[in-house]
Amino acid sequence: MRVVDAVARILRDEGVQYVFCYPVNNLIEACAAAGIRPIVCRQERVGMGMADGFSRTSNGKPLGVFTCQQGPGAENAFSGIATAFGDSTPVLVFPHSAPTDRFGVPRVFSPMRAFDPITKSIQVLNRPDRTGEIMRRALSAVRTGRPGPVAVEIPDDVGDAEVGEASLTYGPVPPVRSAGDPGDVDRAAGVLLEAKNPVIFAGHGVLQAEASDRLVQLAELIQAPVMTTLLGKGGFPEDHPLSAGTAAGVAPGTVPHFLGKADVIFAIGTSLTKHAISSAALPPGKVIVHAVSDPGDVNRDYLAQHAIVGDSRLVLEQMIEAVRDRLGGKGRDANAALVGEIRTVHRQWLEQWLPKLTSDEVPVNPYRVVWELMQAVDPAQTIITHDSGSPRSQLAPFYRATTPRGYIGFGKAHALGSSLGLIMGAKLARPDKLCINWLGDGAFGMVGTDFETAARNQIPILSVLSNNFEMATETARMTVSHGRYQTRATLGNYADMAKAMGGYAERVEQPAEVRPAIGRARRATEEGRPALVEVITSAETAISGARPT
Numbered sequence: 001m002r003v004v005d006a007v008a009r010i011l012r013d014e015g016v017q018y019v020f021c022y023p024v025n026n027l028i029e030a031c032a033a034a035g036i037r038p039i040v041c042r043q044e045r046v047g048m049g050m051a052d053g054f055s056r057t058s059n060g061k062p063l064g065v066f067t068c069q070q071g072p073g074a075e076n077a078f079s080g081i082a083t084a085f086g087d088s089t090p091v092l093v094f095p096h097s098a099p100t101d102r103f104g105v106p107r108v109f110s111p112m113r114a115f116d117p118i119t120k121s122i123q124v125l126n127r128p129d130r131t132g133e134i135m136r137r138a139l140s141a142v143r144t145g146r147p148g149p150v151a152v153e154i155p156d157d158v159g160d161a162e163v164g165e166a167s168l169t170y171g172p173v174p175p176v177r178s179a180g181d182p183g184d185v186d187r188a189a190g191v192l193l194e195a196k197n198p199v200i201f202a203g204h205g206v207l208q209a210e211a212s213d214r215l216v217q218l219a220e221l222i223q224a225p226v227m228t229t230l231l232g233k234g235g236f237p238e239d240h241p242l243s244a245g246t247a248a249g250v251a252p253g254t255v256p257h258f259l260g261k262a263d264v265i266f267a268i269g270t271s272l273t274k275h276a277i278s279s280a281a282l283p284p285g286k287v288i289v290h291a292v293s294d295p296g297d298v299n300r301d302y303l304a305q306h307a308i309v310g311d312s313r314l315v316l317e318q319m320i321e322a323v324r325d326r327l328g329g330k331g332r333d334a335n336a337a338l339v340g341e342i343r344t345v346h347r348q349w350l351e352q353w354l355p356k357l358t359s360d361e362v363p364v365n366p367y368r369v370v371w372e373l374m375q376a377v378d379p380a381q382t383i384i385t386h387d388s389g390s391p392r393s394q395l396a397p398f399y400r401a402t403t404p405r406g407y408i409g410f411g412k413a414h415a416l417g418s419s420l421g422l423i424m425g426a427k428l429a430r431p432d433k434l435c436i437n438w439l440g441d442g443a444f445g446m447v448g449t450d451f452e453t454a455a456r457n458q459i460p461i462l463s464v465l466s467n468n469f470e471m472a473t474e475t476a477r478m479t480v481s482h483g484r485y486q487t488r489a490t491l492g493n494y495a496d497m498a499k500a501m502g503g504y505a506e507r508v509e510q511p512a513e514v515r516p517a518i519g520r521a522r523r524a525t526e527e528g529r530p531a532l533v534e535v536i537t538s539a540e541t542a543i544s545g546a547r548p549t
Contacts, residue, residue, distance in 0.1 A: 048080025049421020086413030120148030132170035180310035189322035195264035203270025211313035234401035253349025393542030417447030455502030
């Protein structure tokens with residue numbers, strides 16, 4: 001068989017269902033012949049986003065896979081790969097490259113060199129007889145330790161070369177997990193139980209370890225409020241009485257309140273990266289217990305007085321056992337005062353925002369769109385994401401994610417338009433869910449033609465688009481150029497575009513029309529059509545911090 005046929009067979013045996021791609025390379029045909037469905041996008045970074053969204057939603061079971069042609073195709077994929085790397089998503093990437101006789105020639109694009117900073121691992125499949133060995137290493141890398149995109153560069157001539165069955169030397173690669181040091185865990189349990197106001201700060205690692213149920217158990221045992229990073233949103237049910245919401249750059253009032261009064265912060269499954277969008281800043285003077293799978297994250301941005309290195313699920317199970325031992329085999333009684341405090345602080349914060357969330361102004365206030373969207377869907381049956389910029393910061397503090405992977409949060413390395421690929425991948429991973437992305441007109445301008453990918457491949461997503469005819473986030477930084485040359489202004493009737501590309505679409509201009517339009521669009525998705533609701537909104541930007549202005 002050819003090398004690409006052997007790679008496709010390994011992917012099929014690993015349970016891969018789709019290969020997200022843009023032609024042309026020989027792996028696409030080989031995957032189709034092996035029964036793996038190619039999903040052809042309109043541009044490579046969206047295709048890479050689809051593989052990313054698929055893996056996030058399936059939790060890598062099965063993996064999202066992306067492939068592209070040599071040269072310009074691999075170059076265009078860079079942004080999508082960087083996104084997966086920044087958010088630690090396990091994805092297999094197969095960039096094709098020039099034939100081996102062009103290696104080292106000046107100005108011939110090399111994925112090996114270009115992708116090295118944005119992949120967990122990258123190898124060149126340089127000889128046919130190394131196919132099994134390199135695929136084994138790639139799958140081991142994508143399943144072991146901190147997740148991330150793993151790339152295998154396939155030169156065109158090697159992909160078409162013959163490989164013998166005996167030289168494949170491939171076998172299934174199971175994941176490997178490690179628990180924390182028992183002494184570290186026991187000391188951390190003691191610190192948590194001695195704390196007067198402990199807070200649990202959970203990240204993406206809880207979702208990836210499928211540890212949400214264990215996180216709930218620990219929170220109830222010690223009676224501590226729980227907040228999550230933006231990437232970890234949904235890892236703790238936000239309708240739980242102990243939920244303090246999403247501790248991102250823009251957060252509900254419960255976050256600064258409980259972080260401010262905390263004496264001990266138990267950070268689990270988060271790198272604790274200082275980032276203005278993805279994670280709230282931890283106030284100084286707190287005792288930090290940091291449990292994370294990557295030892296490189298310990299003491300990187302914050303001093304951790306206590307550290308545990310291990311898989312989030314295994315560490316949480318150890319913590320639960322250690323806490324129970326110290327409490328004589330039972331948990332603490334439900335803390336009605338704490339629950340009441342969480343509820344009161346959240347209600348007071350929400351009341352400050354209600355004038356915006358329920359505003360009748362025209363053009364429609366974007367916070368009203370968030371409010372109507374929240375009333376229109378059941379979070380337990382929905383997967384939702386936002387795009388970069390204002391939609392992200394407007395949605396994240398208010399939307400309550402109640403199930404693991406019901407919310408795709410991101411922020412570290414995402415270009416405008418990322419939400420479209422992510423939500424298409426999510427829908428393919430979970431066709432039973434209502435899959436929604438909320439984006440702005442700037443994001444649609446970047447990737448809008450890939451709405452046709454959804455229509456052509458019968459991927460019934462629901463896109464809610466806020467169109468304010470302006471690059472509103474840039475308002476403060478482009479005053480002179482806009483005043484003279486209207487540099488922030490944009491144009492477009494995106495509902496008409498969506499219709500022309502084969503989807504269902506409506507354009508909404510009145511606040512009272514938003515929720516009914518979302519309902520009609522949802523029915524269109526149930527009939528198998530992608531849908532877009534374009535809402536003409538004001539140019540109000542998201543506000544940093546917990547209070548409206």
